[in-house]
Amino acid sequence: MLNGKTVVIGVSGGIAVYKACDVVSRLKKLRANVHVIMTKSATEFVAPLTFQSLSQNYVIDDMFEEPKTWDVEHISLAKKADLFLVAPATANIIGKIANGIADDMLTTTIMATKAKVLIAPAMNTNMYENAIVQKNINTLKELDFNFVEPESGRLACGDMGKGKLASPEKIVDEVVDLLTKKQDLKGKHIIITAGPTVESIDPVRYITNRSTGKMGYAIANKAIQRGAEVTLISGPTNLMPPKKLKKLVKIESAQDMYEAVIDNLDENQVIIKSAAVADYKPKSYCDKKIKKSNDDLIINLDRNKDIAYEIGKVKGDKILVGFAAETNDLIENAKGKVKKKNLDFIVANDLTQEGSGFGVDTNIVKIIDREGDIIEYPKMKKEEVANVILDKVKALLEK
CATH class of the missing domain: 3.40.50.10300 (CoaB-like)
Incomplete structure (x- = not known):
């Protein structure tokens, strides 16, 4: 279904990182070409080698590591992407993107891409409902960023409420929808x-x-x-x-x-x-x-x-x-x-x-x-x- 499509996945630090592994696996089964960029915090939850094995592409987690190719990597990935997915997206990473901060490989690549960006938030309920976070989310929505809404339920911290990362099935469905949506009103x-x-x-x-x-x-x-x-x-x-x-x-x-x-x-x-x-x-x-x-x-x-x-x-x-x-x-x-x-x-x-x-x-x-x-x-x-x-x-x- 996604043969020939390139999805760049940005993984930021949170307990829901393990679900991103499932997302990568599902996208590979749909024959997408998947590249993963991890923040330093994300690597504390899941090792880059896991994503490298699932995506069959090397994982970038350090902006200043020795390059694997002669391309400028954040520009190269930004150009390759048909869609940029951030999952899980923490309050921190959402705030950076909304305010134009590019201080790591993930945020820098997002600033350089012209592809559609899909953001899947995951955080504590109180953080998600915080007025600053909601303002940042609304800012990005007004700038045509796409969102997969978090789900409600028991969170890793033990709280009950909205903030769980959407299911891998739902995230992948959104990716497929954005990449395959027909221009059925073209010319109207x-x-x-x-x-x-x-x-x-x-x-x-x-x-x-x-x-x-x-x-x-x-x-x-x-x-x-x-x-x-x-x-x-x-x-x-x-x-x-x-x-x-x-x-x-x-x-x-x-x-x-x-x-x-x-x-x-x-x-x-x-x-x-x-x-x-x-x-x-x-x-x-x-x-x-x-x-x-x-x-x-x-x-x-x-x-x-x-x-x-x-x-x-x-x-x-x-x-x-x-x-x-x-x-x-x-x-x-x-x-x-x-x-x-x-x-x-x-x-x-x-x-x-x-x-x-x-x-x-x-x-x-x-x-x-x-x-x-x-x-x-x-x-x-x-x-x-x-x-x-x-x-x-x-x-x-x-x-």
């Missing part, structure tokens, strides 16, 4: 809307919502990975836009978003409306700050255009995907939107469920199509939900 042009909209009241105040844009940005990132030409129309977020976008259009108000979608509609085959667009806007805008007084402030609101509804009237044979974030009557409300807005399908989620909706990295969705058929999904990372949505889009494009 997709609009994705993301984030909130902002409706100004005066120069200081505005109306908005709790959307962070994570779902829309995840869809955009996965669509690009699958070969699509993506136009991302985004409200204000704190997220780093995916690399290799065809176009990024930053907007603020619902009217801005409507105009951006219409301007880009003709050249795109698919529109995925994951943005949380404000339904209402202030009837009038005050160009000076409204001063506080002893009276109550009443703000009259007008309806904004329903962007999905407007697109649905003119979409022709384009594919239109909507979202429904509800707190009650989820199925009934979502089905009504599919019919009213001429959607091909809708992604519905109940905001009252833990791990679903705004500001979290997971989602719990139901997909409802034009015939009223419903597919329910368990709680998944938003990146996984993104691929579910894109799989459905792909199936419709092939009809």
